[in-house]
Amino acid sequence: MSAPLLEVRGLTIGATIYPPGERPRDIEIVHGVDFTLEKGKVLGLIGESGAGKSTIGLATMAYGRGGVRITGGEVWVNGRDILQAPPGELRKLRGSEVTYVSQSAAASFNPAKRIMDQVVEAAVRHGRFSRRAAEARAVELFRALGLPEPERIGSRYPHQVSGGQLQRCMTALALCPEPDLVVFDEPTTALDVTTQIDVLMAIKEAIRETGVAALYITHDLAVVAQVSDDIMVLKMGEMVEYGPTEQIITRPREEYTRALVSVRSITHEEKPPAGAPVLKVENITARYRGTGFDVLHDVSVALHPGQTLAVVGESGSGKSTLARVITGLLPPRAGAITFAGRALSPELASRSREDLRELQMIYQMADTAMNPRQTVGTIIGRPLEFYFGLSGEEKRKRVKELLDEIEMGEGFIDRYPAELSGGQKQRVCIARALAARPKLIICDEVTSALDPLVADGILKLLLDLQKREDVAYLFITHDLATVKAIADSIAVMYQGRLVRYGPKSEVLAPPFDDYTDLLLSSVPEMRLGWLEDVIANRRMESAGN
Amino acid sequence: MHPVMKLVAQRLALGILLLFAASVLIFAGTQILPGDVAQSILGQSATEKTLANLREQLGLNEPAVTRYFKWLFSALQGDLGTALTNGADIAESLGRRLKNTLFLAACAAVVSVPLAIALGLIAVRFRDRWPDKLISALTLTTISIPEFLLGYVLAYFIAVKLGWAPSVAMINDSMSLFEKLQAVALPVAVLTMVVLAHMMRMTRAAILNVMQSAYIETAELKGLSGLEVIRRHALPNAIAPIVNVVMLNLAYLVVGVVVVEVVFVYPGLGQYLVDHVSKRDVPVVQACGLIFAAVYIGLNMVADIVSILANPRLRHPK
Structure with a gap:
């Protein structure tokens, strides 16, 4: 077997914090994490905020956000430890071998530049494609991601398209240079459920068709279950559980994972209306x-x-x-x-x-x-x-x-x-x-x-x-x-x-009106194959009409 | 109509309105000056009779409102009247001086604006490291020293000691462009030093502000180099505040150069104004005031319009 695409060993990450009224001090936020990712596979990183998911995701590009620094360990991408690579080598890696999709595409697109210029920028800058070839590829990606008017959407500015469309443009931006690995950082969290489902499907199909490997970061276990092969559960910068998706969902070993899987423990009996309305x-x-x-x-x-x-x-x-x-x-x-x-x-x-x-x-x-x-x-x-x-x-x-x-x-x-x-x-x-x-x-x-x-x-x-x-x-x-x-x-x-x-x-x-039906069926369920079922159902319904 | 055109038209209309307001203020200001123009022209030789005659001749007996509108309408037709002191046509002498001042301002702008923005970009690229601190220290030093002192120090070292440029910036129409440029080298250097810091620091601050944005992270994660990120992704979003400061400084280069012109005996508008203020030559002062107001309002209007045009949300509505 050839060497894995991505291998992370003993990764530790630190940050400087500024507590009010105290001297700034250094803390460790990720305490020695190991994982590997083979070509074409999807690994889900899941945990609550502060678990270090995004930090680990960015570390695969040797990038630390704000005051975050990678303090130890190794990150091997395509056979070299990128934590030891000089700045020029890192710039070649970012945007060509490894790319990034952020949570808020609306904030991550430059408001002053056309979408197409931003989507092809990395591919052209790194010499992966000529400008023309990159634009042709971008249009193909727009089409594959189900964006309206794939030929023309690139000439728009970010504020001229909707949030869900922009998130798909961001995915096109990440896939355009033909990277080996894409880091998806909560790509659907900011979207409405009805939009999320389409973007999720678009991302899943894009991953399958391009054969790219992906790190999929989210706090929503039901979402990550739809797209990843393996799941790693993180808590406070430490690995809690790491295994195939099916096992994590159906047979979680750790207490914390079980809590995540069955998070809705509240039941509330509906009360009949009584007295005058307030x-x-x-x-x-x-x-x-x-x-x-x-x-x-x-x-x-x-x-x-x-x-x-x-x-x-x-x-x-x-x-x-x-x-x-x-x-x-x-x-x-x-x-x-x-x-x-x-x-x-x-x-x-x-x-x-x-x-x-x-x-x-x-x-x-x-x-x-x-x-x-x-x-x-x-x-x-x-x-x-x-x-x-x-x-x-x-x-x-x-x-x-x-x-x-x-x-x-x-x-x-x-x-x-x-x-x-x-x-x-x-x-x-x-x-x-x-x-x-x-x-x-x-x-x-x-x-x-x-x-x-x-x-x-x-x-x-x-x-x-x-x-x-x-x-x-x-x-x-x-x-x-x-x-x-x-x-x-x-x-x-x-x-x-x-x-x-x-x-x-x-x-x-039931019976539901169309909109309520759409809304209810869009809420992710914690089971494998849910996404495919919903999409298949909808296609059947629209064919039936 | 395109919404941007509407906004631009509004700015233009507002600018013209402001200019009228400024003309009222200038006229009113020269009216409440103590003393009497006729008195100051005649000086010692004034008698009741000559004073009355001169007032009649100058139209000083008419109500101020009438005189204001007369003045305004002739100014609109390009007739700024004649100087009281030497009877010269104001529009003509003022035009010559204005040309000189604009030449000096343009030379200073061509040097200082690109330099300030480039220094600002470098300061951002190396923020909080030595190049940033050096740039800040140098520009703050030059802006802190009074410009007349800068002028005399430069004149002493560069003109007198080294002999690289003349210490007196006399220019006339018979000189070639190169000779003119050589003549204004020192005043241009002084003006550049004076306006550099303000523009440089605003560029730095505006870009640093933009550098916090998520799309800068996107650009960094595309593998662009530091300067590429700043130039291609940060600068286009920082245009509006930078243009505002640049225009303010350009206005200063036209309007505020009196001291530098006096130091280098440069035949510009500032000196012309100072000369005639001391002689209480009201029509000249009014004309200069009008020109200065027009320059100020015009440049700030340009800044507003550029800010509007630089906003993609306004330029390309949904």
């Missing part, structure tokens, strides 16, 4: 200032005390706009909102303090929703001062109670947000919302930026709090698994319209 949204139509079109058309929903209404849809479906209308940030053009039995003023400025107190909000980015220069105690204490006039010892006591409620404890009261993990930050935001003793909390994608296990903990907490405090949630998300886990009723939105609305048991039961 929130009634009637026939809302809204548009943003300076635009000529409505982003919400005639939307009506209701939410009962102590219940959860999940608003689900893709980006651009109008679900966040609905939240802006309810909170008063965007006064609607038509329609009315009733909250706790009284009409709610459309303008934020003319709402009473009581309205403000009873309607709280939690955001997707806990990071940016907190003042980094305030302590946790100040952040949670602010609504206590503002709404209840608490101060001094009384306020501190209530903050401690709230910290207990979010299962963090009073030890955190004098910490700054930068000292907290992503999950802890979101918990503090929940405590801040809870401090106002609201009747309704709008949760806007509150778990989308979190790892599955952490998100799970947050959802459990929200459900527990709901039982105790009888608070209602308007839960905005694009993640159907979350919806299934926590909702009492569901509103499915598409292009600003409500396409399906009712109790969870009805919305998730």
